Amino acid sequence: MLPATIEWKEGRLLLLDQRQLPSRTEYVSCESAEETARAIENMTVRGAPAIGVAAAYGLVLALKGEDFAAAARRLAGTRPTAVNLFWAIRRMEALWRANEDKNKDELYLIMEKEAKNIHDEDIEINKSIGRFGQEILPEKGAAITHCNAGALATAGYGTALGVFRAAAEAGKEIKIYADETRPRLQGSLLTAYELQRDGFDVTVITDSMAAFLMSRVKIDAAVTGADRVAMNGDAANKIGTYSLAIAAKRHGVPFYIAAPLSTFDAGCASGEDIPIEERGGGEVRAVGGVEVVPEEIKVWNPAFDVTPNELITGIITERGIIRAPFAENIKKFFPGRKR
Numbered sequence: 001m002l003p004a005t006i007e008w009k010e011g012r013l014l015l016l017d018q019r020q021l022p023s024r025t026e027y028v029s030c031e032s033a034e035e036t037a038r039a040i041e042n043m044t045v046r047g048a049p050a051i052g053v054a055a056a057y058g059l060v061l062a063l064k065g066e067d068f069a070a071a072a073r074r075l076a077g078t079r080p081t082a083v084n085l086f087w088a089i090r091r092m093e094a095l096w097r098a099n100e101d102k103n104k105d106e107l108y109l110i111m112e113k114e115a116k117n118i119h120d121e122d123i124e125i126n127k128s129i130g131r132f133g134q135e136i137l138p139e140k141g142a143a144i145t146h147c148n149a150g151a152l153a154t155a156g157y158g159t160a161l162g163v164f165r166a167a168a169e170a171g172k173e174i175k176i177y178a179d180e181t182r183p184r185l186q187g188s189l190l191t192a193y194e195l196q197r198d199g200f201d202v203t204v205i206t207d208s209m210a211a212f213l214m215s216r217v218k219i220d221a222a223v224t225g226a227d228r229v230a231m232n233g234d235a236a237n238k239i240g241t242y243s244l245a246i247a248a249k250r251h252g253v254p255f256y257i258a259a260p261l262s263t264f265d266a267g268c269a270s271g272e273d274i275p276i277e278e279r280g281g282g283e284v285r286a287v288g289g290v291e292v293v294p295e296e297i298k299v300w301n302p303a304f305d306v307t308p309n310e311l312i313t314g315i316i317t318e319r320g321i322i323r324a325p326f327a328e329n330i331k332k333f334f335p336g337r338k339r
């Protein structure tokens with residue numbers, strides 16, 4: 001059984017410290033929005049849906065003595081790409097504004113309940129994504145994934161890894177190849193750990209091996225998560241996803257994004273509109289704590305890239321699989337939605 005990614009215990013937010021996995025299972029306790037914001041920035045908690053859930057609880061913690069609007073701005077300023085963060089903050093802010101006239105205790109209970117709703121809903125949404133997604137997989141075969149879009153990236157069960165979990169629950173035997181996912185290694189440190197603990201046949205490869213693997217091994221599907229999906233189906237996800245999609249296209253491997261509808265951003269017409277987080281060069285400069293690129297050499301470290309919709313076979317959501325023509329078919333899921 002995997003340790004819980006996020007726990008809310010007696011008014012404290014406990015975050016599984018994913019920087020210590022897989023060697024140590026430790027929790028960081030957050031007692032304020034500021035502490036929650038730092039945990040998102042330093043990737044104690046990471047993964048688009050997970051940081052949305054964490055931010056929702058962070059805004060409950062803010063009620064204990066922080067300026068609520070300032071706390072919302074602080075949390076919104078932590079990481080720019082995962083739209084679930086902003087979706088969760090907007091949802092909590094709207095509730096706060098609607099109940100500002102309530103006394104402190106009543107307001108706290110209302111906000112705490114909403115954060116728990118966001119938490120519980122995420123797990124149910126992931127299971128629904130899994131149910132739809134497992135249909136793309138054969139009774140016996142192989143799939144490849146990138147980064148970690150599992151229970152550790154969400155409130156539980158996972159999006160891309162939820163597809164694999166649902167396939168296993170349906171009795172399918174799917175061998176998983178996991179890209180290590182340089183530079184933060186979410187694949188080798190988190191996905192391999194998650195899948196191995198759940199009894200999957202998982203093999204870690206370096207990101208650069210994916211194309212060669214597909215040229216030699218039958219891969220039935222590539223399935224990754226997403227941090228933001230534009231209205232034309234372009235999808236932002238961990239750096240290296242775009243390269244995987246190109247390799248999949250070259251080798252005729254169907255490429256799927258698994259993401260909840262809260263990851264779609266009506267404010268982004270295409271992938272051009274998606275802000276891409278750039279992180280410090282230290283993540284690239286050092287390998288295993290050993291500096292391999294000296295300071296005088298420049299480093300570029302975009303944490304995400306954008307896969308254009310023409311490389312995507314389908315987007316697996318909790319309400320079904322969206323296929324091309326994406327702009328037209330995505331619109332059906334958001335009748336008249338404002339950003």
Ligand SMILES: CSC[C@H]1O[C@H](OP(=O)(O)O)[C@H](O)[C@@H]1O
Nearest residue numbers: 046047048149153225226237238
């Ligand atoms: C369930 S999607 C999670 C998504 O978030 C990851 O990014 P990070 O580890 O930097 O938060 C990666 O893009 C995953 O696909």
